[in-house]
Amino acid sequence: MKASRLLSQLEHMGIDTIAGVPDSTLKQFCDGVQTYQGKMSHYVTANEGAAVGAAIGSYLATGRPACVYMQNSGIGNAVNPLASLANGDVYGIPMLFIVGWRGEPGVKDEPQHVFQGKITCQLFETLAVAYSVIDSDTTDEQMDDVLRKAEETLSQGEQFAIIVKKGTFEKEEPFSWANGNPMVREEVLGQILQSLPRDTVIVSTTGKISRELYEQSDAIYGGHENIFMTVGGMGHASMIALGIAEKRPDKKIVCIDGDGAALMHMGALPFIASRAPKNFYHIVINNMAHESVGAMPTGCQQASFAGIAAAAGYRRANTLESPEAVGQIGSLVKTEEGPVLLEIPVSLGARSDLGRPKESARENKEHFMAFLENRS
């Protein structure tokens, strides 16, 4: 199936707004949205609930339903505005969801996708959202039927979801761009690890940042028990780090975040500043993109995380633009009190042979907790 065909069909249905958070299963669709020549407005939103919000606003202003795309991991973020605002028992606001299905039962996937994948269809049933599942065998005629069903549902003020299996969309014109930053994320992460004292507690964000830290830590130290990888729950790494920091004032806690993840639940920043944990250091690796799932821009490229953190009340907030500055992180953590935020601009891209954690998530949790208790 071609994303370009689907997008022009959506436009014919009267959909003139598409909003969402990118997903690897929908990579070709997301590329198609970026390169689409039609008239639809497109927003990459900070989280999936915000996309539902934009869809509601667009409908209120035009009477035309909007389209919201997401990975199934993001359903949770969308549930609140969907159930308590868009649902037919409240305002009855139609919208079309396009949802990438990670963790489809019977298809091997990472631990963070297994349960979410199992309950994806059930969640839409519970939310009273009619849906169809499509895959690489879905023909254009079958897709036309799905869209007819969707259109009818939307016309009744209800929502409809198209759940998309892996490999559904064909490769078309790829979307590519560069952000102009010279430093490479994996090298920066290796440098950070080398600069920090070995007993630093690290909480890392969702996606390739955690995978690269895992590999770099194994290569440099032969282990990674001091790193808690926030493999799911995107955007919550900093609050996890805060939770640890408050209970363990004797340890230095470093959260290694992504820009997309930091945007997703940005309320954490003023909250962390208000708690003022002296042992908390927040590093935001900023490539202006959701690189892990196909490098779509976040849509907030203008944002300065150091500026936001300073305004939120962090004790110190800086941008580190050179490897020399990155190499100083360890001494800063040793000598300065937090909360500190360090923003590091990096380029796009990652190694194609980047691995994934070899242990189970539970094993990693146990090793991390043992490390925190000084048992390892």
Ligand SMILES: Cc1ncc(C[n+]2csc(CCOP(=O)(O)OP(=O)(O)O)c2C)c(N)n1
């Ligand atoms: C709630 C939720 N929405 C979407 C995803 C899919 N996802 C995984 S990693 C990622 C991008 C993370 O971007 P960023 O934090 O900027 O880090 P980068 O990949 O650029 O290093 C996305 C969108 C997810 N895991 N959870």
